[in-house]
Amino acid sequence: MSSISARRLAKELAEIHSEGCPVGINLVKADDFTCWWFTIEVMGESLYQDEKFTLQFRFDSGYPISSPAVQFVVTDGKQAPIHPHVYSNGHICASILGNEWSPVLSVVAVCVTLQSMLASCKEKQRPVDNDRYIRHAPDNPKKTQFHYDDDTV
Amino acid sequence: MPSMANFNYVDGVNPNLLCCICRMPFNDPFTTQTCGHTFCRDCILQSLDHVYQCPIDRQALTADDLKPADSIIRSLVDELVVECTNQTCSHICQRQLLEQHLQSSCPYVEVPCPSRGCDQIMLRGEAVNHRCEYSLVTCDACDTEVEAAQLEDHRIQCYQQLTTCDLCGLQFQRSAKSSHQNSCPESPMQCPQQVNGCSWKGKRVALHSEHISSCPYQALSGFFSIFHERTQVLQDENTVLKRRVESLQTQIRTIEIQLQSASLALGPWFRNSNLGLSSPETSISDTLRSPDLPSHQRPRLQTVSSPRSVPEGDAFAAYFPPQEEIQSYERQQLSAMERPAPDRHLEHPVRSIHRNSWSLGQGWDALHTPASRTSKQVASAVAPLDFSCTLEGTLEGLRESIVALSTSMETLGRRNDIALTNETLRLNEELMSLKANIHGLRMQMHAMMMDNAQLTGRTDPLLFENSFPTVSTHRYHYMSNTQSATKL
Structure with missing residues (x-):
């Protein structure tokens, strides 16, 4: 792992420890600079009231130039939220995790974006191609070429 | 040369000087000409390999749109103070000077052996003492x-x-x-x-x-060795003593600070109690400026034993400025009050009223004017605190003063009550006699009017009704009588 990504992640982690996460987001584990876990819950009135989800970030040495691999954890009894852009295997179809990723974004910024994505959901449903996608989905969601069609959510 | 990303900045860096991509102070900063954002050169070039847009606002961007950042930004980041990248080296310097330090002076940089022909690598600091077959x-x-x-x-x-x-x-x-x-x-x-x-x-x-x-020093060599030993012992002792003196000085300084705060808290009592310890007589005479203090001392001590039996005139004199007028007034009043005969109490205010023979209001004022004067004196005069005494003594004195004051307040209240009762009684009597007089006048007036009516042969119904004793209150009689008198 190159020192640039490690140093950048170390700095982000230090900021999380010193300033804390935004409301509804909590760091679960960040033992190394390859995989971090966060819990995320939607504050206020929403379809996901009293539900808590776990987000997994995987970083490669290209971070922050290349995006982190972000998905919901669906093992150990954890569930991915039922959302038109979240597949049942935890993969998220969000442009900022793909071609709209920018190195100025941070881990916390991604969490906040996903939190607001859940908060603005109008109807709890899986993506239309959910079954087809999870049959062939790669392990790393970054290998999927998502087609971003909906920018309302 | 170690990677630039490994700089450890000594001070906090202004967030405006941080690259958004690596979150570190700019290293070789470049600014986009299209949108004016600044990044490290390496960061933005890596990002452009990924996607041709500005990471901040996603505007289209190519490497050609980049130009070196303004020299002011470069100077700001170049002058940031960093630690030497060798962790064992404690050297700190401006970032732009670090390279020079690493190249020429950092003792923890690995350098080849300075001897020709030797290919060993070692730290620069050790190279000076390094011995190899080529040195x-x-x-x-x-x-x-x-x-x-x-x-x-x-x-x-x-x-x-x-x-x-x-x-x-x-x-x-x-x-x-x-x-x-x-x-x-x-x-x-x-x-x-x-x-x-x-x-x-x-x-x-x-x-x-x-x-x-023949050397005279050689002859004394035995003495010198003893002398050296002694000097050594003395020097050791001296260092120990020096250290002890230093620690004592620190202790004294802390004690001084504590003493200062204590004296600040105690106020004027601090100095006096201190003086009092050494020589109480001088301290008292030093601080005795107001002439009534000795007289205060005396009654204060007396009140300790029996506050109620104190001659209160003296006690009052202690609390108020020594104006003979007031003192004499107080003595007179209080001695009058303290006389056991109850008829004196009754007699005294009545007598004063008779003597003055003013209206009621004036008489009341006259009774109370001296009292209001003394109360004014209480407000304006500063209570004569005895700074020569200890704090406890002064507090005790003040407490006794309050006891004495409350006692005198009580007597004053009682006296006022009695005076008021007497005054009311007297006024009632006067009122009664006035009423009787008025009644007599009314009857006379009535008789005169009846005579007059009989003589003229006409009756005034209004006058008749008003003047007739159909209404029973004296007050009304009085009023109607006045009216008829006016008409007449």
Whole structure:
């Protein structure tokens, strides 16, 4: 792992420890600079009231130039939220995790974006191609070429 | 050269100087010409490899749109103070000077052995003392520099050659040079007692044959050794004592600070209690400026035993400025009040009213004017605190003063009550007599009017009704009487 990504992640982690996460987001584990876990819950009135989800970030040495691999954890009894852009295997179809990723974004910024994505959901449903996608989905969601069609959510 | 990302910045860095991509202060900053954002050169070039847009606002961006950032930004980041990238090195300097430090002076940079032909790598700091087979050493026999590995071979040849001592002219093999230097009779020597002050210098041969036997310092060498020992002991003791004095000074300083805060809290009592400890008489006489203080002292001590039996005139004199007028007034009033005969209490206010023979309001004012004057004095006069006394003593004194004051307040209230009752009684009596008088007048008036009516033969119904005693209150009678009188 190159020192640039490690140093950048170390700095982000230090900021999380010193300033804390935004409301509804909590760091679960960040033992190394390859995989971090966060819990995320939607504050206020929403379809996901009293539900808590776990987000997994995987970083490669290209971070922050290349995006982190972000998905919901669906093992150990954890569930991915039922959302038109979240597949049942935890993969998220969000442009900022793909071609709209920018190195100025941070881990916390991604969490906040996903939190607001859940908060603005109008109807709890899986993506239309959910079954087809999870049959062939790669392990790393970054290998999927998502087609971003909906920018309302 | 270590990676630039490993800089450790000594101070906090202004967030405006941080690159959005690596979150570190700009390193070789470049600014986009299209949108004016600044990044590290490496960061933005890596990002452009990924996607041709500005990471901040996603505007289209190519490497051609980048130009080096303004020199002011460059100076700001170049002058940031960083630690040396070698963690064992404690050197800190401006970022732009670090490279120079690493290249030339950092003792923890790995450098090749300075000796020609050696390919060992070592830290610069150790290189000075490094000895390898290639490092040059000086032959002790001929003073030429040879590589360490060849020293043995060199010596074998060198030692066999003959040489001549420069001083005594003796010829010997070079191998014996070092031993000769220690024994050459011509070599310059200094007296072994030089440390004790002997300034003799001369040849070795002269040292032993002449000087040692006559050197006054040599004779005293036994004394010097004892003296040195003692000095050493004294020096050790001195250092211990110095340390002790330092710690004591620190303690004294803390105590002084505590004392200051304590004296600040105690206010004027601090100084006086301090003086009082040394000489109470002088401290009292020093602080006694107001003339009524001694008189205050006396009653205060008396009130301790029996506050109620104190002559209150004196006690009052202590609390108010010594105006004879007030004092005499108080004495007079209080002595009047303290007389046991109850008829005096009744008699005194009535008498004063009779004597003054003013209206009711005036009489009341006259009764109370001195009292209001004294109350004004209470407000304006500062209570004579006795600073010469201890704080507890003063507090005790103040408490007793309050007790005395409350007692006198009580008597004053009682006196006022009695005066009021007497006044009311007297007024009632006067009112009754006035009423009787008025009644008589009314009856006379009535009779006159009836006579008049009979004479003229006409009756005024209104007058008749008003003047007739149909209404029973005296007050109404009085009013109607006045009316009829006006009409007349």
